Amino acid sequence: MKCSLLWTVLTVAAFAAATPAARHSLKVKESIAVPRGWAKRDVAPRHMRLNLRIALPQSNFALLEQELYEVSDPAHERYGAHLSQAEVNELIAPRPESVQQVKAWLAGHGLREEDLSFSPAGDWIKVAVPVSLAEEMLDAEYHVYEHSEGDTLVRTASYSLPEHLHEHVELIQPTTLFSRFRGMKTSFRLHELDASVAPPASAPPIHVPSASGGKVDASCNTTITVQCLKELYNAVGYTPKANTGNQIAATGYLDQFANLADLQLFYADQVPAAINTSFKLVSINGGQNNQSEPGGEANLDTQFAFGISHPIPATFYTTAGSPPFIPDVGTPTDSNEPYLDWVDFVLNHPNPPQTISTSYGDDEQTVPLSFAQRVCNDFAQLGARGVTLTFSSGDGGVGDGDPDPATQQCFTNDGHNKTEFLAAFPASCPFVTTVGGTHLVPETAISFSGGGFSNVFSRPKYQDQQVEAFLNKLGPKTFAGLFNKNGRAYPDVSAQADNFRIFFEGRAALIAGTSASCPTFAGFVALLNDARLRAGKPPLGFLNPLIYSLKSGFNDITTGNNPGCGTQGFNATKGWDPVTGLGTPNFGVLEKLVV
Known part of the structure; x- marks a missing residue:
């Protein structure tokens, strides 16, 4: 009444x-x-x-942010004491x-x-x-x-x-x-094994001291498989369990559908133990998974994230809504806001997967400031609850997301048409872990690896030391006026991003992009969570305060650059850099550090 x-x-x-x-x-x-x-x-x-x-x-986001950093900082007494959904909701x-x-x-x-x-x-x-x-x-x-x-x-x-x-x-x-919210893949091509490209079967393994057994199969220089990644990132022989409560997920948008038959072909080819297993399909706002329309992006995300982490239970979120939207009598509702639909759904889930990989994003400047800040704050809620969010860093180097440097448009949209490096979103959000790209063995930065500095978010304290060290080496005159040296810097980490062997429409295909590196890194995070849960510890949750505090656990990438905007872009250097971040994961070392 x-x-x-x-x-x-x-x-x-x-x-x-x-x-x-x-x-x-x-x-x-x-x-x-x-x-x-x-x-x-x-x-x-x-x-x-x-x-x-x-x-x-x-009402109390500042307090939520404080609690997020406390439960995510390994030096704090509350490390790992993640908040419940009810506790988060009360704060905000x-x-x-x-x-x-x-x-x-x-x-x-x-x-x-x-x-x-x-x-x-x-x-x-x-x-x-x-x-x-x-x-x-x-x-x-x-x-x-x-x-x-x-x-x-x-x-x-x-x-x-x-x-x-x-x-x-x-x-x-x-x-x-x-924002157009694009998938982060630079290339996709059907692939038949080519003897002129593949190394001879008798080719000696490549010597990589940080790899499992100190070596990586020579074939990994031309084709990346789950086995290649486990060798390169020192995870051979580690087998996770399926019943610890651990979960991993990948997101799908823009009518990108993950094909089940292709997944079985992939498992038969690379993860035989996973044959006849699959992922849980979760539809958001009427999202489909049309098996007659497989998507290269969705197949890549599910095959590698779930192949690396098998048998950890896996979820594929398919969210409806995709451009182009043509308003007419037959489509009376504008439904191309799929990203907010996903955020709504996962925040409302009482037990979301501990690791979620997203290979989509757009230019930061196409996203209104208020929207970027609010969505980023929503990510903080998930981090406080113990969820690790990984995002692709983008495929345009320091440019606007166009992987072809010759056609990039590096101008601001504020009416001044100022030339500057263009950041990506959500990659620039300080509450997510952003993944750049490498290639070849031994590894070097791949040229399209997105990286730089946000014009929306200020640099978080957890990366002050490493980013300041990079800026000191760069010097004040290099690229002066082209980037915001006080902005949130990204990527945080990186992984292989080229020549990934997936299956698409029943055939092997090669695909490239930070769409490959992101689910790869997420797969290894899921393995780390497995190790922690088996040891009676909570999941890792928001990773960045932890990984920036470590003195080891990553393979430092010191060669390569990410050109764009008419420049050579930033160089990969010793320590953190805005091409490969802290480097690529060494699972064997990280496992010992986090358990």
Whole structure:
């Protein structure tokens, strides 16, 4: 009765606030320059429905961040004491006043409480409205925007809110988010074994002191397999268990489907012990896994992440929604916001996998500041709960994600067209572990390995020492003005990223990109979690404070560079660098350090 009365009172007040006279109090909440490559087309259909997501300020995020670092720092007494879902939700729940004010505003536009849905912590409100109502609520003009590569979005370059709501709302989307969220693979080709490329069967192994037994099969210089990775990263002979509670997952978007028949061919070829096993399929927002349309990205992610970590239980998240979105009578709802759907889902899961690999991202500058910060904060929630998130660093070197340096566009979207290195997101979020790329044996940095410095996030303390050492070696004049030396630096680590032998449509294929290095590294993290859980210890969770504190455990990569933007990019050097991070994993050493 009390709740009903309160809702009635708030509704009346909100209707009063929505009068024409009161609307003069509307104030721009967010306005952007439309990112390069997007062109405004038609006015958005008035009837089309938008799934508006309203982010309310998280009341105690600073405390959550403090707790995240405490439970992730091996030098802290609370290391490994991860928070429960309920504890995290309590810390980030919005203030009641914010909830009341936003509900009242929505009620003033005819939206009832039953029209609304809430995140577990109540810090996100979702409501479906037609474009016509969204424009009225936000004093916005939605249009259809088309990218030069064919993607289509319904967006507005600016939106407003009543001035009194600004302190109660962090952001509303879809409005100003023009990110395309691409897969991070640079090449994909069907492959038949070529005697002119493959080394002779009698070729001697390659001497690598840090590898298992100090050697790696010569074939690994032309084709990467699970066995190659276990040899190179010193994990031969380690067999995880299936019943420790450990889990690993890979995410799939943009109609990238993981083919089960191809997985069995891959297992027969590289992981015979896994034949007739599979992954758990989790559909988000109606996501499919169409077996007649296999995806090279999805096959790569599942085959290598799950092949390395077998028999640890594996999950493939398939999330619906993909560009190009063509608004018409047949598609009345804009559903190409798959990434937020996945974040919503996994935050609502009481027991998410301890390791999750994502091989997708976009240019940081295409993501509004408010959105980037909020999504990054959502990642912090998962880290506090003991989840390791790995993300690809990108495939454009220091450029804009285009793997071809000749066609890269390295200009800011702020209207000034300033030339600068372009960071990637979510790779630039300080609460994830970002994975760059190497190739060949012995290893060297691969040229497309994304790396650099964020223009959104400041450098976290856990990487101060290593990044400052790199900057001192680089000197103040090198690339002056092209990057933010005070920004979050990435990648954190790296792994092989070229000539991965996967199976696609029943045939062997070779694929390259940090889409390969990311699930590879995640597979080895899952093995480390296996070792910890078997020893009665909690999972690793957010890795970065740990790995930046270690004096060993990674193979330092000191050759190669990541060109882009008309430059040679950064060089891989001794210690951390923005090409290969701290280096590639030495599982045998890391296992001893973390157990």
